[in-house]
Amino acid sequence: MLRQLALSNMGAAAQVHRTAFDQAMPWLIGLHTPEEDRWFYREHIFPTCRVWG
Numbered sequence: 001m002l003r004q005l006a007l008s009n010m011g012a013a014a015q016v017h018r019t020a021f022d023q024a025m026p027w028l029i030g031l032h033t034p035e036e037d038r039w040f041y042r043e044h045i046f047p048t049c050r051v052w053g
Contacts, residue, residue, distance in 0.1 A: 005051040007042070013051055014041040 005013055014037040022029045032040075045051060 002052055005046075005053050007046050009051075009053065010041045010046055011038055013045075013053060014038045016053070017041075 015034070018032075018034065018037050
């Protein structure tokens, strides 16, 4: 079921994004740490966007 994600889902959403990013652009693997991905989602994505999953 598709639903709007909550901040408590932020870690999983960041991981899905990282997995897709790494698959699509393998030459950039390791560009950001998992902590940086979670920070970006917490500080930029979730406050300004509706995230669905």
